[in-house]
Amino acid sequence: MTRRVLVINSGSSSLKYQVVDADDGTALAVGLVERIGATGGRLSHTTAGQRHVVEVDVPDHAAAMAAMAQAFAGYGPELADAGLVAVGHRVVQGGEAFARSVRIDAEVLDTVIGLSDLAPLHNPANAAGIRVAMAQFPDLPHVAVFDTAFHLTVPPVAHTYALDRKIAAAHRIRRYGFHGTSHAYVSRAAAAFLGREPDQTNVIVLHLGNGASACAVRGGISVDTSMGLTPLEGLVMGTRTGDIDPAVVFHLARTAGMDIDAIDDVFNKRSGVLGLSGRQDMRDLVDAAECGDDAARLALEVYCYRLRKYLGAYAAVLGRVDAVVFTAGVGENSAPVRAGALAGLESLGIELDPEANQVRSSEPRDIATPGSRVRVLVIPTNEELEIARQALEVVDSRG
Structure with a gap:
């Protein structure tokens, strides 16, 4: 059975998306909605070797998600027939709460929003994308994949700053690290390359x-x-x-x-x-x-x-x-x-x-x-x- 995932990376002013076949690694469609909340919105959607670029009005993330859905309907593939089994969301900051990817529910979403002080430019936008995607795809499981999770194995000697420990604890100050999905993927691919x-x-x-x-x-x-x-x-x-x-x-x-x-x-x-x-x-x-x-x-x-x-x-x-x-x-x-x-x-x-x-x-x-x-x-x-x-x-x- 084909198992495909709609991957969403929701930023403050952009929405990136892909339909990925998780078994063979191919991308059936790749897209980007730009200038969310500003004038001159644009959507690019590539599938079957063809790239389509259109102007769109995207005052918010709900409008951006709707534009994405229209692109799939107009240019393909049809999402209803794409074999989607999940929606995967990139979330930048998981703090110490998330050492691995998790299925999103109300509690998880609240925690993501609660970590916004650690990633004020990213987590609110990530959460906005999650909300509208869950409304648009209510029958699919939604999973949060955190940039920081791969690095929660970093030991205290490496993640601790020499800062007043009470202040550090009160404000959750430590090394979190980012690009975790890339480092995880590449380190495993390197091991495989080396046999x-x-x-x-x-x-x-x-x-x-x-x-x-x-x-x-x-x-x-x-x-x-x-x-x-x-x-x-x-x-x-x-x-x-x-x-x-x-x-x-x-x-x-x-x-x-x-x-x-x-x-x-x-x-x-x-x-x-x-x-x-x-x-x-x-x-x-x-x-x-x-x-x-x-x-x-x-x-x-x-x-x-x-x-x-x-x-x-x-x-x-x-x-x-x-x-x-x-x-x-x-x-x-x-x-x-x-x-x-x-x-x-x-x-x-x-x-x-x-x-x-x-x-x-x-x-x-x-x-x-x-x-x-x-x-x-x-x-x-x-x-x-x-x-x-x-x-x-x-x-x-x-x-």
Whole structure:
């Protein structure tokens, strides 16, 4: 029997969706509704190799869900005949309440909303999408799959900040980590590529997109990750600072007269490689650096230097590293970033094959030299498939 899952990723101003065959990994349809709550709404819907783009009026998430339903009705596949067995929802923050994916009921939804102080831009939008989807598909089980759940195995020594413990406890301050569905999927795919069981495999996964995070995975279990209480901590990103002295906040408040919201905006939206170079897209950054732009060159060096620091740290955490794995848009496609991240790490047993690194492919591949003790893999991520599979696991566990 065909088992397909409608995967929904509801953001504050967008709604992404896919119909995924959880058994063979194929996507029957992929879509995006943009500019929810603003003028100029647009829907793109791709199925059977054809992409359809239309303007839509989407004042809220209910209207966006209705537009999605109309796209399926007009362009296919018919949802009633698609073999749907569940709806899987991406939820960014599960706090300490959710160590795994769960079937959504009123109590779960209330808990997701209650965690909004930890993810104010994401959880309310995730909850809004869940509400309208449950109303539109009342006969299907709905499952929440949390970005943070994979990282709840990170031990206290790694997730605890050296902050006054009463304040930390009162405000739920700890390292949560994000990109968990990607790290879970890619770490298992890397073990399979190596012909090993996940519980016998140690990998460092570098999820490098506009947002970026590193994860140390020991025996299939996350034991450390670079993002923290929020997705701001860790690696240099497209627009985010990554690691920065927290006293910079006090300094800007005192010397520049900036309030908390203004500093938040700078750290999250105007920093990273964009703040350093004026360019957010890694392809543009690399091109500019190669053409002699000093700001772009420094931004690329800072980006790769931070990656090397985390690779060294996580090699120490794991003790034995079987593979370094690159994934997501930058990780899968930028040979210069991969080369820069691994430069000088031969003493850790990491030897990159320059020719293999230049090969472009959508398939998983090994780009290390034959003699490298640590393999270097490029594994395309598939967060939607991971959400679909986790949703099915929850449904199957309930009989």
